[in-house]
Every structure is written in C-alpha cells, then in structure tokens.
Amino acid sequence: MNGHGNNQFTFLTPRSGDVWLFAFLAAFSVGISILTSEAGLVVGAVLFLAFVSVFLVAFSLTKPIIGFYVLYIFTFVLFYIERLVTLPVPIGIFVDVLAWLVYIAVILRNKFTPTALRTSDETSAFKSFMGYMIIFTLALDFLQLFNVHGYVGFDRVLATFRESIYLILLFFVTYKIFNTSKLALNYLYMLMALMTVVAVYGLFQEFAGLRDFEWTWLRADPRRWELYYIWGRIRKWSILSDPSAYGMLMAFGGIVAFALAIGHKATRFRLGMLFLSILFLLAMSYSGTRTAYGMVPLGVAMYFFLTIYNPKTLAVSLVTALVFIVLIFGPFYGPTMHRIRSTFNKDDPSMAFRDAKRKALQNYVFSKPQGTGLGAANSVAKRLTVTGDTDNGYLRTAIDKGILGLVLQLALYAGVMITGTVTFYRLEGVDRVVCGALLSGFFALSFANFYQDVADQKPLNLILASIFALILRYSRKN
Numbered sequence: 001m002n003g004h005g006n007n008q009f010t011f012l013t014p015r016s017g018d019v020w021l022f023a024f025l026a027a028f029s030v031g032i033s034i035l036t037s038e039a040g041l042v043v044g045a046v047l048f049l050a051f052v053s054v055f056l057v058a059f060s061l062t063k064p065i066i067g068f069y070v071l072y073i074f075t076f077v078l079f080y081i082e083r084l085v086t087l088p089v090p091i092g093i094f095v096d097v098l099a100w101l102v103y104i105a106v107i108l109r110n111k112f113t114p115t116a117l118r119t120s121d122e123t124s125a126f127k128s129f130m131g132y133m134i135i136f137t138l139a140l141d142f143l144q145l146f147n148v149h150g151y152v153g154f155d156r157v158l159a160t161f162r163e164s165i166y167l168i169l170l171f172f173v174t175y176k177i178f179n180t181s182k183l184a185l186n187y188l189y190m191l192m193a194l195m196t197v198v199a200v201y202g203l204f205q206e207f208a209g210l211r212d213f214e215w216t217w218l219r220a221d222p223r224r225w226e227l228y229y230i231w232g233r234i235r236k237w238s239i240l241s242d243p244s245a246y247g248m249l250m251a252f253g254g255i256v257a258f259a260l261a262i263g264h265k266a267t268r269f270r271l272g273m274l275f276l277s278i279l280f281l282l283a284m285s286y287s288g289t290r291t292a293y294g295m296v297p298l299g300v301a302m303y304f305f306l307t308i309y310n311p312k313t314l315a316v317s318l319v320t321a322l323v324f325i326v327l328i329f330g331p332f333y334g335p336t337m338h339r340i341r342s343t344f345n346k347d348d349p350s351m352a353f354r355d356a357k358r359k360a361l362q363n364y365v366f367s368k369p370q371g372t373g374l375g376a377a378n379s380v381a382k383r384l385t386v387t388g389d390t391d392n393g394y395l396r397t398a399i400d401k402g403i404l405g406l407v408l409q410l411a412l413y414a415g416v417m418i419t420g421t422v423t424f425y426r427l428e429g430v431d432r433v434v435c436g437a438l439l440s441g442f443f444a445l446s447f448a449n450f451y452q453d454v455a456d457q458k459p460l461n462l463i464l465a466s467i468f469a470l471i472l473r474y475s476r477k478n
Helices: 003-008 016-039 041-062 064-084 093-111 129-144 154-177 181-208 212-219 222-228 243-263 267-285 290-306 311-329 335-342 349-367 377-384 393-426 429-448 460-475
Strands: none
Touching: 064 093, 064 154, 064 181, 064 212, 064 460, 093 154, 129 154, 129 393, 129 460, 154 460, 181 243, 181 267, 181 429, 181 460, 212 222, 243 267, 243 290, 243 311, 243 429, 243 460, 267 290, 290 311, 290 335, 290 429, 349 377, 349 393, 377 393, 393 429, 393 460, 429 460
C-alpha cells in the first residue's frame, strides 16, 4: 500500500496514551465488578459515581456546555436512579454540585478570556426586568429563612432555599453559554432528544408493562397506589418523579414540536417535528394528567395567536380544532379517553374537591400575607385539607413567601410573556420559530401552574429557568 494509503489509516494506530487509558479503564471495570460482588451493589455504585464524578468535574470546568448537558441529562434520570438504587446520600445533591460546577466554569472562562474577545453583555444577565425579578425573588427567599413557623424543620427550609439558588444559577449559565442562534437551536435539539427518551420509555411502560422494581416502588406507598391507579389503569410516569411531571413535560414537548413543525420551512425538519409532537402527545395521554391535557389546546392556541398574520396558520388552526373536537366528542372510549374528557367537564367531582381545597388555602394566605416560610406549603395544606399538596403552584408560592412572593412570580412570568411576544415579531427566520415555540410552551406551563406545582418539579423548573434566559438572549439579538 502506498504512503498516501497508509496515511488514511494512521488514526487506527494506538498511541501510548490511549493504551494506558484503555488499560486503566479495563482494570477499573474489573475492580468495580469485584468490589460490587464482595461488598454489595451500594459500594460499587458509590465507587462508580465517584469515578464518573472526576471526569464530570474535569469536563465541566474545561467545557461548560458539556457540563450543562450532563446536568440536564442527570436531572432527567435522577428519579429513575433513585428508584433503581438506594444510595447513602441524597442523590439530588449531585444536581446542585453540577450546577455550581458549570457556574464556576463559566466564571473562570470569562476571567481568563482576553478582554478584546469578551462580549459586551458579559455581566448583563440580570440587567433586565426578568433579571431584577429573579434577584428580588432570591432576596425575598433569603428573608424567608427567618420566617419559620414550626411547620417544617429548618433542613427543609434550607433545601428549598438551595433549590432557589440552583435555578438562578441555571438562568445565568444558560444565558452565558447559549449566546448564539446555533447554540440555542442545539439546546432545543438536546431537549427534544431527552424528551424523546422519556416518551419512549413511558410508552414502553404502557405496552410492555412495568419492571419489577417499578411495581415495588408503586406499591410501597398506599397513597401513591391510590393516586396512580385510576379507572382500572395505572398512570404512567416514565423515568420522571410522577405522572404529573411526566404528563406536563410531554404536553410541553408536544406543543413545542408542533409549533416548530408549523413554523419551519424545511420539509424534512417539519415532518420530524410533527412525528415527535404526535409521539409526545401519545405518551402524555397515558400519564392520566388532566392538567397536561388542558395545556395542549392553550399552548397551540398561543402559537396560533402569535402567527395569526400567516394565512397558513388559519388553515392549520381549523384542522387542529377539528381534530380536537373529534377526539373529545367522537366515539372513542376507554379509561384514557374518559380521563381526557373529564378535563373539560366542570362538574367533575375531583375538580370540585380541588377547587374547595384551593379556596381554603386562599383564605389562609389572606390571614398570613407575609407567608409561612420556605417549604411550608405542603404542611399547611395537610393541616387545612385532607391532602398534603396545594395543587396550585401560585398558591404554594403565596403560602411560602406571602403575597409579595406571589406578585414577584406573576411579574416575572408576565415579563417573560411580554418580552417574548415583542421579540417574536422582531425576529426573523429560524430564530422567530424557536422563540415562538418556546414562548407557547412556557405559556402552557404557566397555565399548568394553576393546577400543579410546575416550578417545584424537576426537570420542569430547569426548563423554565432556561426559557427565561433564552427569551432574554433573543430579545437582545441585533
């Protein structure tokens, strides 16, 4: 073979560093296997996580975007790991660690970047109405650390405050990392890929059945079984924490994918997004989450309102409305369809019960306008009603942080909608399509917060923080 041919295959020749790395990984794998067999699964899992953590720290500090993607992936699989393996430490702490690592990496990258290469808005993530609301919210959360009424332990208060810091870090790093249109689109692809995994596994649960460890987890709590077994069918939750988070994530994904399919010009891309939208909505239907069912028409309607100037939108909106009417009033039966139809039945007993519960909690908020303290909402709900959940994210905020906290949250959400809408009409091409899709998905989530604690559930709160940052980025695009 001639010299040119040899050069084509030089990448197959192992370097000494590769050989040593392969040898180390092989030895480590054998060692982990032996320790796991001798000391148990927990020890092996801890050692494996420690080993992986070293690489994650290195990648996160050198490549913040890789750390960001790892954080997202871990947040999606967090609850699946918790059900599969019991670890001696709360696995959720790794989410905070990853968030701080990515934040530190972003700060260090900026510090060691030559001044001439830095962008002009390096410190402007919080120099906006949305940024001010986020800062004010953090300040209020800090003050609420001293507003403890004995409903929860101080460890729960600190855990809730830690969650607030984690979300602010995510807002900051998303804004800093995804500073170009291409990177923002890559973020959307990553999110679509993760939601596809969630949807496929949820459908696997529906058609292939639950795994043994999932049955064990489901039956471990009688209250959980009562909530999940509805009308002779098990509500599915995929790899997420519960059916509510699963259903709302799938509804969000279905709305965003549908908006991308309508707005984009490339035929193959549109067909791919339409397929994903159908996949997500099918997966959503088996969650049994009525809030998710209500999200879909509202999110789609929001996108239609944004694009009402386009004649094609009118045609698509009519077809979509017709499909919706057929599904609701057509001759389709079964537990899933009955559950979907009950979403739009104002006389449903479950809906009436939840409305009565919210009324009682609203009266409590007026009696304590300063709030009860971080993390107290569930305890208050359990004391005043028969269930330990507010079934309303805005009520949760009001109980925890008082009326001022609720005003800040509503102002933040309003700021996102106003900024996003104005920005949508200023953008062009793919940027406009992505902005509109994210805005429609966010609008649906803000509605869902009336009936579920959206801002308190992973990975939905992670997505919300990222949407805030991306909308702000698009608003500052020249």
